[in-house]
Amino acid sequence: MLIGQLIFDGMAMGLVFVILATGLVLITSVNKILFFAYGAFYTIGAYGVWYAMRLFDLPYFISLLLGILCSAALGVLSYLLIFRRLQFMERGFLATLIASMGLFKFLSQGGLLVFGTVPRSIPSVFEGNLNFMGINITSDKVAIIVIGVVITVILFLVYEKTAIGRSMRAVTISPEAAALQGVDINSIYMMTLGMGTGLAGIAGGILAPTYGINPLMGANILWTVMLMAMLGGMDSLLGAVVGGIVIGQLLSFGQYYIGGAIQIIIFLIIGVVLYFKPAGLLGRGIDIGI
Amino acid sequence: MKRYLIKGLLVITLISTILLVACATTPSDTTTTSGTSSSGPKELKIGILAWMGWPNGLDMVRGTELMAEMDNKNGGLSIGSDRYNVTIIKYDSNNDQSTAASAVNKLVFEDKVKFIITDGFFTSAVLPTTDKNNVILAGWAPDYDVALSPNYKYHFDACGFDGIQVALTGWFCKKYPEKANNIVFAFPDNQQGHANAKGNEEQLAVLGAKPTSVFYPASSQDLSALGTKVKTLNPAAFSAAGGGPVSDGLAIKAVFDAGYRGTFFANATQPAITLSQIITNEALEGFICGAFPVEFDPAQTEIAKEFKAAWIAKYEKWEGPEIISTGQYAGLRNALQKAGTLDVDKVSDVIFSGMEYEGPTGRGKMISRPDLGNSRTVDSILNIYVKQIKSGNPTVLDSISIEDGVVSFNKVYGASK
Numbered sequence: 259m260l261i262g263q264l265i266f267d268g269m270a271m272g273l274v275f276v277i278l279a280t281g282l283v284l285i286t287s288v289n290k291i292l293f294f295a296y297g298a299f300y301t302i303g304a305y306g307v308w309y310a311m312r313l314f315d316l317p318y319f320i321s322l323l324l325g326i327l328c329s330a331a332l333g334v335l336s337y338l339l340i341f342r343r344l345q346f347m348e349r350g351f352l353a354t355l356i357a358s359m360g361l362f363k364f365l366s367q368g369g370l371l372v373f374g375t376v377p378r379s380i381p382s383v384f385e386g387n388l389n390f391m392g393i394n395i396t397s398d399k400v401a402i403i404v405i406g407v408v409i410t411v412i413l414f415l416v417y418e419k420t421a422i423g424r425s426m427r428a429v430t431i432s433p434e435a436a437a438l439q440g441v442d443i444n445s446i447y448m449m450t451l452g453m454g455t456g457l458a459g460i461a462g463g464i465l466a467p468t469y470g471i472n473p474l475m476g477a478n479i480l481w482t483v484m485l486m487a488m489l490g491g492m493d494s495l496l497g498a499v500v501g502g503i504v505i506g507q508l509l510s511f512g513q514y515y516i517g518g519a520i521q522i523i524i525f526l527i528i529g530v531v532l533y534f535k536p537a538g539l540l541g542r543g544i545d546i547g548i
Numbered sequence: 549m550k551r552y553l554i555k556g557l558l559v560i561t562l563i564s565t566i567l568l569v570a571c572a573t574t575p576s577d578t579t580t581t582s583g584t585s586s587s588g589p590k591e592l593k594i595g596i597l598a599w600m601g602w603p604n605g606l607d608m609v610r611g612t613e614l615m616a617e618m619d620n621k622n623g624g625l626s627i628g629s630d631r632y633n634v635t636i637i638k639y640d641s642n643n644d645q646s647t648a649a650s651a652v653n654k655l656v657f658e659d660k661v662k663f664i665i666t667d668g669f670f671t672s673a674v675l676p677t678t679d680k681n682n683v684i685l686a687g688w689a690p691d692y693d694v695a696l697s698p699n700y701k702y703h704f705d706a707c708g709f710d711g712i713q714v715a716l717t718g719w720f721c722k723k724y725p726e727k728a729n730n731i732v733f734a735f736p737d738n739q740q741g742h743a744n745a746k747g748n749e750e751q752l753a754v755l756g757a758k759p760t761s762v763f764y765p766a767s768s769q770d771l772s773a774l775g776t777k778v779k780t781l782n783p784a785a786f787s788a789a790g791g792g793p794v795s796d797g798l799a800i801k802a803v804f805d806a807g808y809r810g811t812f813f814a815n816a817t818q819p820a821i822t823l824s825q826i827i828t829n830e831a832l833e834g835f836i837c838g839a840f841p842v843e844f845d846p847a848q849t850e851i852a853k854e855f856k857a858a859w860i861a862k863y864e865k866w867e868g869p870e871i872i873s874t875g876q877y878a879g880l881r882n883a884l885q886k887a888g889t890l891d892v893d894k895v896s897d898v899i900f901s902g903m904e905y906e907g908p909t910g911r912g913k914m915i916s917r918p919d920l921g922n923s924r925t926v927d928s929i930l931n932i933y934v935k936q937i938k939s940g941n942p943t944v945l946d947s948i949s950i951e952d953g954v955v956s957f958n959k960v961y962g963a964s965k
Contacts, residue, residue: 260780267772274770367601375603376867377794379825387805394807399772469769469801470826472794473603478767509765513773517763518737 259392264510270399272506273406279486279498281457287493288450294358297476298365303329303459304466322463329459334452370473377472398468491541589624592632595655598667600640608873628888665876686876698922706879711929715948716815716838718956721755728757730784734799736766736791744790751960775806789816797826804831819868820942829940839935840909855908878907900924919961929953
């Protein structure tokens with residue numbers, strides 16, 4: 259059944275984009291950084307898994323954890339070395355934007371030299387497929403959907419129900435007011451960047467067994483994720499979820515019926531949405547300090 | 549007072565000496581593979597312009613540098629009565645036209661090179677500069693109708709990229725005519741993909757086949773929709789070639805995962821090692837594709853064997869690097885040695901008179917492009933192998949001779965020398 263197949267494929271595509279988009283939105287809304295280096299952490303997460311499995315012969319899920327930790331740790335290090343000072347400067351947004359572009363270039367080029375030019379692969383963890391009412395359901399895509407849903411739920415619980423999440427939301431609305439209430443905004447910024455880059459690492463590690471790993475995978479995915487985040491709202495986690503799912507379905511159906519031109523149509527749709535709702539579908543239009 | 553004067557003079561002398569020594573040993577800010585000595589071989593500077601942030605560009609630079617190192621180790625290139633050590637001066641184009649133009653200006657006006665190799669991204673953009681300044685430029689160009697036209701006196705393409713595609717397509721149409729009449733080609737939806745698709749359709753029409761072209765987003769990893777589409781169309785053969793090993797691999801994977809079980813074919817040279825990183829051995833079984841002699845184990849020619857051994861010695865392992873552009877250095881080297889001089893006009897005369905050469909990508913021959921109004925041999929055909937993947941390893945299925953390649957080329961582009 260063609261429609262069912264396209265919906266299923268679009269859901270798998272969309273959930274991965276949801277994980278990526280939520281990480282980016284988190285960084286944008288809390289840290290007020292348009293984090294162009296985000297794609298590089300997606301790549302680092304994937305390579306982290308590969309290295310852990312190849313060099314230390316670790317099982318996949320342990321390697322995935324290490325890959326996530328690697329991305330998150332590098333994100334924290336980036337904050338400490340680069341963004342901590344820049345964020346508080348006058349015209350900090352522009353400074354952090356340029357710094358993130360430079361960081362992306364540095365990590366990409368460095369990745370090419372360290373990881374090499376050859377694509378890598380990770381043995382498939384979830385094998386097998388079944389045919390249900392004409393829909394070819396592969397185990398790896400089911401796993402992607404399940405993991406995507408679980409991570410999104412956990413993220414929401416952390417953001418909405420925990421003290422750290424409350425602090426993040428407070429810093430999003432007003433860092434000064436949050437600081438006056440005793441929130442250590444430096445720690446929140448650092449944790450958020452670590453969480454966001456960790457989410458990128460999760461996405462890279464989950465997709466690696468299905469799509470392989472190559473040095474340019476981060477650059478390729480960055481623009482799609484940004485579109486998603488813009489559509490849903492750069493300051494709304496729920497918007498990132500909605501944006502991810504919508505874009506996933508659009509890509510799935512669009513690629514089948516139209517081919518590559520679907521990307522033009524997606525741009526047009528986003529343009530129309532932003533014309534009527536500049537903050538995105540579910541964004542609140544919080545000042546990100548431009 | 550006298551003591552202070554002496555101390556002062558000593559300090560000044562020491563600082564001056566340090567400065568003089570530093571000036572004498574300051575390294576060049578460009579990378580070289582070899583220097584010159586006052587009594588040994590002379591220096592031949594060859595420039596490289598490539599996007600080194602891309603695997604293909606980086607491999608091209610590495611491959612070319614390695615070939616230069618091997619030549620220097622063998623005593624340098626014998627050109628006329630002199631021997632020359634090759635010095636590679638490389639610049640990164642950063643995938644940006646203005647950076648590429650600036651780099652070429654540096655190569656031409658500051659580094660004073662007379663021979664430049666480029667990866668093909670900005671060949672046409674830099675040709676006006678190189679041609680005007682009598683610099684030979686070796687490089688493929690997606691807009692070959694511009695780059696290989698008679699307007700340019702000093703440009704050639706010895707990597708045989710277009711020739712490979714035509715030769716493999718011709719071979720497939722001859723060997724499997726029924727499959728060639730019912731084949732789907734997938735291309736990335738970008739400039740290169742569309743250019744390849746157009747060229748591919750024209751070639752196949754001339755060779756008597758009927759392809760269907762489908763496009764997928766160039767930057768996408770998930771090509772499930774493409775897989776579903778191909779499964780629905782269910783052609784006799786499917787080909788993904790033109791997006792590079794990663795994109796093509798993902799396309800093949802998506803089509804296989806969707807349940808398609810026809811013939812997988814690629815009219816390009818995708819290394820089996822690279823494809824196997826993305827596609828399972830099960831999906832790759834029986835896959836038919838082009839190959840360079842260096843890909844097999846053992847490599848199929850002596851030059852390929854030496855190059856592979858040198859690569860492994862330098863980089864510790866062979867992981868299927870993209871070395872198609874090493875043909876440019878092989879062609880240039882051959883032309884210089886045959887001409888016996890560094891004079892660009894005499895070197896050009898050799899290149900444009902049907903030169904034959906050999907490199908790690910195999911034997912090649914320069915051919916003319918009458919379809920572009922160019923009777924000079926500015927393009928190339930290689931002796932390409934056809935591999936079939938069995939249990940994850942490339943095996944030689946066939947070899948397409950230069951002559952057979954020229955036959956297919958002539959059918960598509962008109963009678964070439």
